[in-house]
Amino acid sequence: MSNGNNGRVGETDEDHEADSIGLGRIPIPSVDEINRDAEFSASEISREEFDTAWAGARYPSESAR
Structure with missing residues (x-):
């Protein structure tokens, strides 16, 4: 799941990829490594x-549109 700078939330899983994100092919670094x-x-x-x-990304409310 990605919460972009534009305020939009996108989600990706094994069955679906959002336009701007996809599943990673390498292990995710630790939080400390990311924050460096x-x-x-x-x-x-x-x-x-x-x-x-996750629920908000998959089922956005009508008010968020």
Whole structure:
């Protein structure tokens, strides 16, 4: 899942790829490794936070359109 600078959320899984994102082919670096690059600001989230964001990406509300 990607939350872009334009405020749009895109999701990708084994059956679907968004226009701007796709599944990775290499392992994901740790949060610390990602944050060493000033371009990024990564943080861990809870399962509940992920599930909420995932549901919003897959089933956006009518008000978000």
